[in-house]
Amino acid sequence: MQHWMEWAIAFFLLLGGSFVLIGSIGLTRMPDFFMRLHGPTKATTLGMGGILLGSIFFFSLTGDVSIHELLITIFLLITAPISAHMLIKTALHHKLTAISKTRGLDKIPPAQVKAHDRNV
Amino acid sequence: MRFDAKYRWLPTPYRSVMLFVVWLLLNQSIEAVHLFFGVVLALLIPLLIQRFRDPQPVIERPLLALRYMLRVLADIVVANAQVAVLILGPKRRLNPAFVKVPLDLQHELPITILASTVSMTPGTVSAEVLPSTESIKPGEPLPQRWLLIHVLNLTDEATLIDSIKQRYEAPLKEIFNAG
Amino acid sequence: MISSAVQLVLVVILLLHVQQNGLLHYAIGNWQAPFGIILVADTLSMVLVCLTSFLALGAICYGSAGEDEKGSFFHPLFQFQVMGINGAFLTGDLFNLFVFFEVLLIASYALLIHAGGKNKTKAAVHYVVLNLTGSAIFLFSLAVLYGTLGTLNIVDMAQKVAVLPAEDLMLVKSGGLMLMIVFALKAAVLPLQFWLPATYSSASAPVAALFAVMTKIGIYALLRVYTTIFGADAGPLQGMAADWLLPAGLATIVLGAIGVISSHDFRKLVANLVLVSVGTLVAMVALHTELSAAAALYYTVHSTLVTAALFLIADLISNQRGKAADRLVSGRRVVQPILLGSLFMLAAMAVAGLPPLSGFIGKLMLLQAVTEPANRALLWAVILMCSLLVIVGLSRAGSTLFWRVSGGDASGDKAAPLQVFAVCWLLLASPLLVIFAGPLTELSQQAAAQLYDTDTAARAILGSAATEGDVP
Amino acid sequence: MTLMWILLLPLLGTMVPLLAGKGSRTTCAFATGVAPALALVLLLLQAPEVFSGETLRFFVSWIPLLGLDITITLDGLAFLFSLLILGIGLLIIVYARYYLSERDSMPRFFAYLMLFMTAMLGIVLSGNLLQLWLFWELTSISSFLLISFWWHKAEARRGARMALTVTGAGGLALLAAFLMIGDIVGSYDLQQVLASADQIRQHSHYPILLVLFLLGCFTKSAQFPFHFWLPNAMAAPTPVSAYLHSATMVKAGIFLLARFYPALSGTELWFVLVSVAGLATLLIGSYLALFKHDLKGLLAYSTISHLGLITLLFGMGTDLAAVAGLFHIINHATFKASLFMAAGIIDHESGSRDMRKLNGLWQFMPITATLAMVAAAAMAGVPLLNGFLSKEMFFAETLHQHLLGSLSWVIPVLATIAAIFSVAYSTRFIHDVFFNGQPKGLSKTPHEPPRYMRVPVEILVALCILVGIFPSYMIGDLLHAASVAVLAGNVPQYSLAIWHGFNLPLLMSVLAVSGGVLIYINRKHLFDFQNTLPDVDALNSFERGIKQFAARCHRFYQWLDNGSLQRYMTLVLLSFVLLAGLPLIHLTTLWGGREELPIDAVNGAGAALLLIGAFATVMWHRKRVVALLMISVVGLMVSIAFTRFSAPDLALTQLSVEVVTIILLMLALFFLPHKTPKQSESSRVVRDLSIASMVGVVVGSLSYALMTRPFNTISDFFLTNAKTGGGGTNVVNVILVDFRGFDTLGEITVLGIASLGIFKLLTRIPLFKPSSDGEGRPWALERHSLLLATVSQSLLPLAIMVSIYIFFRGHNLPGGGFIAGLVTAVAIILQYIAHGVDWVKERMNVEYQRVVAIGLMIALFTGAASWLFGRPFLTSWFDYFDIPVLGKIELASAIAFDLGVYITVVGSTLLILANLGKMTTAHRPVHKETI
Amino acid sequence: METLFASCIGFLTFCGIFLMLRGRTFPVMLGLTMLSYAVNLFIFASGRLTLRGAAVLGTSEQYADPLPQALVLTAIVIGFAMTAFLVILAIRARADLGNDHVDGKLPDADGMKRESR
Amino acid sequence: MLDNVIMLVFAMISIALLLNLWRLLRGPSLPDRILALDTMYINSIALIILYGLLMGSPLYFEAALLIAMLGFVSTVAVCKFLLRGDIIE
């Protein structure tokens, strides 16, 4: 394996690892749920991309071409926003409190509930 | 904007192409066997599950779509760097906010793509599309819809709304040739 | 029903074949033991398969008279259950035994809740949870045995146990005793019997009748494992289960008898009769002699069919007594007192071991099989005294059900001809077992002899293992 | 064979009344009588041979293994008893014809009676111990049926049950005794047993054996202290009492004493047990008989006392006593049967058996009265009647015995006292009923019975007189032959003359008669005295005893089996700890010698996640949703462990199963409370914690011990043969679909059955749908998110593509039908989640149970297809084909098999989840919890 | 590593058993799931632990024992079927009996007051 | 060098996982926990890919792909459960 390739792999892996870690740090560190959501949704996705790229390079260089890791990336790109959307929906439904300095809280629609569910 | 496909046996050409690529990706080979089965499956699966797909607008400008994709990818990288800084930086300086973006798009697929894009790019996460589809009775005219987003660090609301509409919504409108 | 009948004919033919030509084995997938899974048909397993088929035919006839329409999938589930039972009898592979256990268990869960009702649901929760625990233990034990012996075939395990290094001895013992818990749980041996009364008494009649053979699978497995794997060649591990099984069996008999005398409804009573028979069989297994195995086999056939018939009779009675159902309180007169009364009487005599029905031969065989003086006093005392309790309990129950009549006239459904036929079919076995007791006891003895002749079995089954990798 | 017919005829006779039941009552009785009459003729034809001392035998092999063969032996003793059984039986049939009313089912009665007769004959004719026992028990059963003939009467039911219980208990003791005898002798053949007398008597188990044997005899023959059942058996119709409870069944015990006299008697123990029991019974019976106001009650106690007398005779141990015993058997049978029948006539024609109401019947039924008086006189031992003769012999024997050493004189004195009471109650029977003023309060005017109802009584009474006057002429040969049998040929000199001169026995007789009359005259004082004694009602106290016993049993059973699953589980787990753990204690060291793999930080982190996840699940198990999330962590980590330790297939499977399980649990949670109330006391928690930790320790230790041990396994075979024999490189998959394909077939069967069962569980389930979550939050209004719906539509083809990929590579690389099936199923479930049931149903209306069936069929047929090639079930096949352009392609039967697996998995999973989901859709909006 | 692995199995068993001894159906189901994990790991471990040895021919020098893996797969599937049945049964029991106690009735302590959700 | 880098990234991922666990345990709300679990799923993909790299074997790819798919479905399912109670309606 060429030296520079090794460096490239190392770079991608480290990049990915860092973003994964940063995402998780965001998860722990942010003060409210809505802010915590940002880290994992974005940073982790990119982090995964990095690691997967590292893996693609690694296997492509050691053996046959290996690019199927791309699939995981694509998959995550498609699903991560939806997960985030579902989570935030749930949080809104649970009326989780955002930190007080959050602006635009009034834009959150009022409780979308009636006493009983009669919509069917 | 149109919904119906050109050929009955190929209801969703882009989907078939995607499936074909995915098959090759999965098998990581371009041997004849895999190409063959890739084509077969790429044609067969969409036909098989055709009914599991609500009618969606067709991509009319594929090249533009490609460009859009690349732009989003680039934005993701930038967004991540920004978010990383925000996360690691002092919490005091963050100014979170909820923002409502008025939507020109009306159909599910474009709206979904927009919402996903928004979630993936700078400091924002899509929360809701308002009002919910189910509250709209069939036959009624579509009301103005909004995308509720949460912003990790809001500097200026108008700028943000504007950038989203310009950078993402406009090209989407073009790609699907409608609103 | 037809398939059951055909099956019965087939297995009887196979039984005769096995009896004449010795043990048969069938390598599934053409992979020879110990690598592939094999089915082994020896006299013991074939007799039990015959028993199951015979029983199933009766039960399914009964079920076809309306019970099958009280819920979905009765017939397929029934056949699955029979398949599981037969598979468990025939398999020569311990893990495959587990699989068949699960087949028959899941089918039994589904059958148990057939036709619905609070009692069934309630009993099913207990039954399922306990059996799931049992399955977990089964897997633990399989893993221990595999992890020490490196094989899964029962006969091959026996070979490996015979040359077991001393440091693995205790591990294998631990695994082997775990198996005992599993089988004892299936067989419903004290203190693992608690699931049985509620389960059997709440199940639909044809289902309960079929269940009568389920406990016997536990017994069979005990017999198989502790004579083959931990048999004569097992060195220090030989007969390791007996110390536990004998007291447990006796206690089960006593508890069953107590249950018989104290039951407040007839189905519970019959369920407790099952316990008595289980206890008896376990004690026989614990004796670990050819004679006791033969006695156990004969008794198994007898007790299974008779208790099954009793479950059906209980249902008929219950259908005709109005609100009192099968509770042992005074109630309406049954619609068909003579028919039901005679059926009850016959079944009761048989199950209590009163002559001239099969119970008495079974009891004689059991009592004679106890040769060791120390065991004899205990076993005889327990078996005979509990017989008395059973007689007392049954006579009380019978006189209450048929004779303590109060309230309105007889009303309720007459037994359908098919139902009566089913009961007669099962009960008929009892006199037949007596009339042909000579050849049948000999058959039992032959089966027992074959069971204990592990060397021949090993030669027959593993002999072809020399041609490893015999691939099509 | 003639012998066999003697036994078979009554047995066949059981059927006759049932068949003849349609005809008139007389026809029925007549038809019934044919069989025993024939049998009697056959029996009498054997008389010459038997009287000449021969023993006739008939033998058929039956169950050699048990030593149970059909052996029929006819010797003097058997002849004597058979004669009684058949002769009196015939008379009873005639009598019963008139006794039974229109309402009684005559066929049933006669059938029972014939059954009993067969059983009784079986006992006396048996030449095999086990066969004898068979018939012995049969008498218990048939007598149960006869006693309870009038089942609508509570006392009949109870009396029958009591008789069954007592005699049944005795029967079981007898069985034990017989088995012991058989064990000692090595055969159950009567002849051999009788020939091995010394062997038996000297055996160390003889005392136990004898006690058990006597238990059998005494219970049947109502000997003290087991006498109480007999009076209560009088609830039976009188023919039954006459037949069973005087002439035959109660004599069965006596018969056994006589039968085994040669083998078992002659020891100190025999003398003491038998004679004391007999003496006590004699006294108690005769004393109590006097106080019974019920005619049949009086006769019942009298019977008890006479049975005691006979027993005492057999207990004395002298040969003459035995002869006397036999003689008294005959005599008692005749006079007591006639007395019972007379009592029955009185009851039948006057409507009462109460001697306080019955008075002066002489004027109404003089003939019956005469007959009864003669019979009663025989019972009292009046000269010129048969009772006198045997009683004289009895007195004589009491004087000759030395059973109690220097206290032996007590026996004749007590015997005389008993005889006094015997005369007293006989006198009462005569005087109180037929004279003593006018009847009081009878429901009808008494009159003579129908002509033929009296005939049996007349015959029996005639016999009493004839035997009494011409004893040796009448029964000399019979008695001799019987004595030969009982005494094994050593028959002593005895004389059946009426007059033996003035001697002590005669004095005793005189004393008895005069004393008896005196007592009867002064009975008032005695009655008053008796009334001061507490009244012991055997029937009620027995019934109460049984009830209390049953209640106590019930309480015990309830205490033990309290219906708590937790208790059951505890017991199972404790057994586990005990059985699996004990051997480990004997293991000196767990470590088996294999080097451990090194631990790295990542493994540590993984383990930490696993452990903390598990712990958190337990900690928060009452907050159910949280617990569900925690357990997901555990599942995830388990999958990662599988990947880490070289089991990619397992990881894939575990992952997919886990997600499906979680979804399932969530579906379930919708219908269950979201929180578990805190309920367990801390003591229970401590208990459970300790049990769980013990189990955990055992399992962990076992696992450690296994992992650190070197071992040999059959797996090498699989590694070597997977490619060449199974055509795949993924050995795990090859094992699943080929080497152990049968397991897999079973496994998908389980899955299929489970889905059927679940379908069953869900049909007509009375569901209630909560309108808010655990915190009381109402559910969100929006049913389906737009974004989710759109994305899941695009994910479906992707997921299907992936599952096809996983399916096909399974044979050679991690994957396979099962995982592919789950992936497909999950993808479809995602559609359900995103769009709801209706949407999916519009697009795919499939009955999943059919899918399951198809899947199973495919797997099964793939397996069966190998039959076509003459191979065993599930034999695999594979080959490589060169297809132009595409290249080399492998086709294998395993793929078809795996396809079956795939389809089954998809079908079952969807059947389970979609059906469960569907439940709620149909039911919305049902909010109120109704249950 | 083996020590750690065995400890994990033991601990999972402990947790599973403890949960199975609870009085409500839901924890019992959780416990069962947990116990299944333990059982699966246990069977797997009976083939000894192997690193870098997936039993796919041609991918490494030394292979892990494939047989226990196959057994675990069977056990997982069967366990899944059983768990599914139990879960639905629990729902049915709740519907039929009105509470989610494993014995179908609430213990005496609060048997008087109906369970409130 | 690459091995060291891989180990380093391993350590990062492990820390990330532990942080996720912390959030999972800490909560405080259910959406927080679900988010933590979802992140954990994704981080385990990284872990598995790294294993693959470490062992030089591509056999673990499918496991990673499956986690991505199934993690998504289970997150969605839990959210749906909290929103509507009824996952499949």
Ligand code: NA
């Ligand atoms: Na964004």
Ligand code: NA
């Ligand atoms: Na009077």
